Amino acid sequence: MDHNTDINLNKIESKPLRLYKGVGEKRAELFEKLGVDSSDALLRYYPREYEDWSNCVSVEEAKANSEEVCCIRATVSSQVSSVRLRGNLTLYSARAVDDEGKSFRVTFFNNPYIPKMLVKGSVYIFRGKLTSGRNGTEMSSPMFDSEECGRIVPVYRATQGLPSRQIAKTVEQVLNELPEDLADPLPESVRAKYKLCHIRYALKQIHFPDDSETLATARDRLVFEELLILQLGLLRLKGRRRGAAGLRITEDHTEEFWNLLPFEPTNAQKKAALDAVRDMSSERQPMSRLLQGDVGSGKTAVAAAICHTAAKNGIQSALMAPTEILAEQHFKSFSELLEPCGIRVGLLTGSMTAVQKRNARELAAQGTTDVLIGTHALISDGVDFSSLGLVITDEQHRFGVNQRGALAAKGNNPHVLVMSATPIPRTLALIIYGDLDISVLDEMPKGRIPVSTYFVDGSKRERAYNFVKKHVAEGRQGYVICPLVEESDNSGDMKAARNYAESLSEGLLKGCRIGLLHGKMKGAEKDGVMQAFAAGELDVLVSTTVVEVGVNVPNAVIMIIENAERFGLSQLHQLRGRVGRGSIQSYCILISDAKNDASVSRMRIMCGTTDGFAIANEDLKQRGPGDFFGSRQHGLPDMKIADMMTDMHIFSMAQEAAKKILSEDPELSKRENSGLNREISVLFDSERAMN
Numbered sequence: 001m002d003h004n005t006d007i008n009l010n011k012i013e014s015k016p017l018r019l020y021k022g023v024g025e026k027r028a029e030l031f032e033k034l035g036v037d038s039s040d041a042l043l044r045y046y047p048r049e050y051e052d053w054s055n056c057v058s059v060e061e062a063k064a065n066s067e068e069v070c071c072i073r074a075t076v077s078s079q080v081s082s083v084r085l086r087g088n089l090t091l092y093s094a095r096a097v098d099d100e101g102k103s104f105r106v107t108f109f110n111n112p113y114i115p116k117m118l119v120k121g122s123v124y125i126f127r128g129k130l131t132s133g134r135n136g137t138e139m140s141s142p143m144f145d146s147e148e149c150g151r152i153v154p155v156y157r158a159t160q161g162l163p164s165r166q167i168a169k170t171v172e173q174v175l176n177e178l179p180e181d182l183a184d185p186l187p188e189s190v191r192a193k194y195k196l197c198h199i200r201y202a203l204k205q206i207h208f209p210d211d212s213e214t215l216a217t218a219r220d221r222l223v224f225e226e227l228l229i230l231q232l233g234l235l236r237l238k239g240r241r242r243g244a245a246g247l248r249i250t251e252d253h254t255e256e257f258w259n260l261l262p263f264e265p266t267n268a269q270k271k272a273a274l275d276a277v278r279d280m281s282s283e284r285q286p287m288s289r290l291l292q293g294d295v296g297s298g299k300t301a302v303a304a305a306i307c308h309t310a311a312k313n314g315i316q317s318a319l320m321a322p323t324e325i326l327a328e329q330h331f332k333s334f335s336e337l338l339e340p341c342g343i344r345v346g347l348l349t350g351s352m353t354a355v356q357k358r359n360a361r362e363l364a365a366q367g368t369t370d371v372l373i374g375t376h377a378l379i380s381d382g383v384d385f386s387s388l389g390l391v392i393t394d395e396q397h398r399f400g401v402n403q404r405g406a407l408a409a410k411g412n413n414p415h416v417l418v419m420s421a422t423p424i425p426r427t428l429a430l431i432i433y434g435d436l437d438i439s440v441l442d443e444m445p446k447g448r449i450p451v452s453t454y455f456v457d458g459s460k461r462e463r464a465y466n467f468v469k470k471h472v473a474e475g476r477q478g479y480v481i482c483p484l485v486e487e488s489d490n491s492g493d494m495k496a497a498r499n500y501a502e503s504l505s506e507g508l509l510k511g512c513r514i515g516l517l518h519g520k521m522k523g524a525e526k527d528g529v530m531q532a533f534a535a536g537e538l539d540v541l542v543s544t545t546v547v548e549v550g551v552n553v554p555n556a557v558i559m560i561i562e563n564a565e566r567f568g569l570s571q572l573h574q575l576r577g578r579v580g581r582g583s584i585q586s587y588c589i590l591i592s593d594a595k596n597d598a599s600v601s602r603m604r605i606m607c608g609t610t611d612g613f614a615i616a617n618e619d620l621k622q623r624g625p626g627d628f629f630g631s632r633q634h635g636l637p638d639m640k641i642a643d644m645m646t647d648m649h650i651f652s653m654a655q656e657a658a659k660k661i662l663s664e665d666p667e668l669s670k671r672e673n674s675g676l677n678r679e680i681s682v683l684f685d686s687e688r689a690m691n
Contacts, residue, residue, distance in 0.1 A: 014040040030162040039174045047154035059102035062130040074098045080115040105138040185675030196221045231658035233680045246412025247389030249280040257308040272439035273305040287415035293441030294612035295577030304337045311343045311370040315389035319373045325530045348374035379406040392417045423612035450610045451580035453588045455603035465508035472539045478558035480542045483566040485518045495562040501542035517543040554582030565594035569619035
């Protein structure tokens with residue numbers, strides 16, 4: 001019997017947690033706070049770490065005064081005594097003797113339950129750090145349990161009122177209910193090829209491992225499954241777009257476009273455009289490509305080159321940007337590049353008048369407009385094209401999967417180009433954009449001057465702002481970035497944009513024309529401020545991180561980032577990318593009084609390189625992919641156990657397996673793949689619900 005068709009862990013045999021012993025309605029609500037609402041969800045709520053109680057050592061073997069946590073099996077040899085200390089502290093202590101007869105003291109502060117918990121003559125395992133000092137050998141505030149506890153103990157992410165041990169007890173009940181013949185979503189052939197254990201064994205060992213080897217076996221299996229489901233889902237998305245393109249390029253005009261430019265394109269730009277045109281010439285499928293490049297690497301010129309060739313082949317293009325200011329900047333750039341060639345560029349944004357919108361829609365529907373650039377307005381009802389064959393989304397992480405699809409639906413299976421200025425290491429990009437081919441712009445255009453970056457503390461603030469005033473006096477502009485919009489009771493020393501803009505106008509930047517920009521402003525208000533800054537009507541823009549993406553003001557040559565320790569490396573790099581966009585030397589000054597090693601390290605990395613990909617790699621090392629960016633923001637379903645930094649070897653195997661499975665069964669309709677099919681639906685349906 002093939003159980004894959006009958007039982008699926010995510011769908012069948014799921015019970016409300018309130019039905020389990022020791023849970024009830026109130027604790028069930030606490031479980032829901034952790035995102036766990038059923039027994040099957042609890043099984044996939046993996047421990048965040050483990051405490052190893054399985055390897056007991058003697059007092060002699062334990063490294064006294066070391067930082068290592070150890071477990072000692074010992075018998076309590078005295079009654080617990082208590083001593084009142086100054087400052088309302090009570091010290092509880094008892095003697096314990098290990099199996100070799102060596103004695104040590106266990107001590108606890110302010111825990112009145114200890115005398116009842118530690119019984120003279122009973123055996124316990126004590127877990128903590130053993131130290132030697134004036135009072136002899138002792139273990140301060142150890143964890144302890146009865147003799148049976150010689151095992152690896154799971155530690156779960158908990159919440160107030162629901163400790164890790166209570167979660168473990170409930171997990172144990174759920175595991176005990178698993179049937180012996182539980183169906184495995186992984187086909188037996190896949191498990192055999194990659195030497196993976198059964199799902200039932202993996203779940204038991206990930207929660208309550210026998211030893212470190214069985215834990216590793218269970219984890220590898222569950223990571224493989226998670227990455228396989230993700231890859232299958234993404235590859236199927238890619239495959240569904242792989243019917244024949246509605247419109248195909250028959251002639252390549254990119255060389256003609258490059259010859260029109262007043263500058264020499266980089267080899268990376270030429271290759272990216274060539275890859276795209278080759279994709280768009282294919283008779284089998286439309287292009288589905290990510291164009292990834294650091295700030296200033298020339299993505300706009302590549303996109304314009306592709307639109308140029310498309311237009312010369314009678315194909316319309318649409319480019320969707322996340323903000324009006326960015327859409328207008330693209331419109332200006334594309335118009336300057338393409339209109340001299342007779343290619344007509346249009347603009348459609350929400351703030352345009354009704355007449356302007358109607359005209360833009362009519363020209364697109366008639367085919368008069370070759371390239372239509374806009375915001376979300378492009379996907380609204382009433383926007384039609386006569387021959388839309390190329391769809392481009394800029395800063396893709398700002399759009400949900402459905403928005404990208406809605407724009408593509410305006411054409412007949414059009415070619416899709418996704419642009420992103422967020423540098424992502426290639427291996428990580430393969431996961432996040434697994435449904436796209438990838439082009440990377442890893443060269444900077446000739447003549448681009450790297451931004452000089454400096455890290456100073458608050459004592460040099462006045463000097464830094466005098467440097468800003470010097471550039472303003474020379475007719476240049478600058479930014480001041482703050483971590484907060486406004487001050488609050490717990491904002492401490494953090495700078496808030498609203499208050500700081502006012503403070504600067506009356507103090508350090510008195511006499512400068514200062515603008516304010518933050519996320520709580522209405523869209524039209526934000527656009528107005530940005531347009532004023534771009535037009536040179538403001539000298540300094542005080543802003544939160546809303547200025548991070550999509551602002552191109554070549555005259556802005558200096559940026560100060562206050563409380564720089566509050567930002568991640570990649571975010572600091574994106575912010576810095578707002579300056580250095582012209583031909584004049586630009587500067588970024590990071591102000592921070594932070595002394596901790598991690599913060600200082602980030603500042604030094606920023607001062608040492610302007611390479612966005614190098615910075616992204618460092619950011620991943622420091623913060624891990626979970627904090628590198630919000631996974632939901634990128635349309636990537638949550639990973640419950642896989643680590644994108646350490647599990648790339650498993651990812652490679654899962655990717656290989658996914659391609660083989662889909663080559664033999666594209667719709668996953670075979671009985672052996674039905675479990676995989678259901679898990680993909682669960683993962684991607686929950687993702688769509690978030691967009």
